[in-house]
Amino acid sequence: MRLIDGKLVAKVTREEIANEVASLKAKGLKNEIGLAVIFVGDNPASQVYVRNKIKACEEVGMKSFLCKLPEDSTFEDVANTIESLNANPDVSGMILQLPIPKHLDENKLISLIAPEKDVDGCTATQKGRMWTGRDSLVACTPYGVMKLLDFYNIPLEGKNAVVVGRSNLVGKPMAQLLLDRNCTVTICHSRTQGLADITRRADILVVAIGKAKFLKADMVQEGAVVIDVGMDRDENGKLCGDVDFENVKEKCSYITPVPGGVGPMTVTMLLANTVKAYNQQQGLK
Numbered sequence: 001m002r003l004i005d006g007k008l009v010a011k012v013t014r015e016e017i018a019n020e021v022a023s024l025k026a027k028g029l030k031n032e033i034g035l036a037v038i039f040v041g042d043n044p045a046s047q048v049y050v051r052n053k054i055k056a057c058e059e060v061g062m063k064s065f066l067c068k069l070p071e072d073s074t075f076e077d078v079a080n081t082i083e084s085l086n087a088n089p090d091v092s093g094m095i096l097q098l099p100i101p102k103h104l105d106e107n108k109l110i111s112l113i114a115p116e117k118d119v120d121g122c123t124a125t126q127k128g129r130m131w132t133g134r135d136s137l138v139a140c141t142p143y144g145v146m147k148l149l150d151f152y153n154i155p156l157e158g159k160n161a162v163v164v165g166r167s168n169l170v171g172k173p174m175a176q177l178l179l180d181r182n183c184t185v186t187i188c189h190s191r192t193q194g195l196a197d198i199t200r201r202a203d204i205l206v207v208a209i210g211k212a213k214f215l216k217a218d219m220v221q222e223g224a225v226v227i228d229v230g231m232d233r234d235e236n237g238k239l240c241g242d243v244d245f246e247n248v249k250e251k252c253s254y255i256t257p258v259p260g261g262v263g264p265m266t267v268t269m270l271l272a273n274t275v276k277a278y279n280q281q282q283g284l285k
């Protein structure tokens, strides 16, 4: 079994991004390379994620904009913030930190983000581009998973890939990215019957369901590559994934740990998408 080291891959990728930012700056920037994070309310988990994003921007030399709005903000308040960021040429990309308070219409707000600044690949435009095989800004978590698979030169063509979970942000784009790389893809969800029979056929198994240690060793084929997207808490409140790591790891050829697997890649790919968006906006790439 080989551990897929997300911290290492994130570090290498962030160094590449920092180099690209530095060389763009050396040529002289017309506008900033900037990421805006819109944070509505004060969800404690989101506070940590937002802080990490702002810090990551600083580390690679990018500008960050933290737009913090109170819990009782109206739809118009958030919409106005998005519109002003759309119009700001120093904002290359923006992300609406989820979850947002329940009284706000998430889909409607996301649809207001200018597609060229949609660095989390969540607008219909960017998703449509991806699903029709065109160049796009891809959702950061599945994009990060692809980066991990490629870093370890894991062959994908012709392999049986099973994605457990079908969320718009993780499962669905994950399946599409694997399909684009010529895997034969099966998507499973909460209504799937005979889940273990399907997961046992996977050469590449991606689990993104949000249930601590759900995937057991008897659900995994010998030699499978197991990618655990889950970020859950175990019975002692300790961070863990959707995979029963201790028991599953012996059966795998490769496996991601939690923490230290997929997690560090998500913010990294957000930075990568922001630089990509900047280049596209400036007509550079």
Ligand code: NAP
Residues within 6 Å of the ligand: 141, 164, 165, 166, 167, 168, 169, 170, 171, 188, 189, 190, 191, 192, 195, 208, 209, 210, 211, 229, 230, 231, 232, 262, 263, 264, 266
């Ligand atoms: P989500 O929107 O809640 O979606 C969960 C998906 O899992 C749904 O499609 C659901 O099926 C499916 N599911 C739930 N229980 C299942 C079961 N028993 N068997 C099969 N499928 C089941 O979650 P998400 O946003 O995709 O996130 C999934 C996990 O990844 C969470 O732990 C989250 O914290 C983590 N995550 C991590 C990162 C990272 O950076 N590492 C980023 C994003 C998310 P239905 O569609 O039928 O309901």
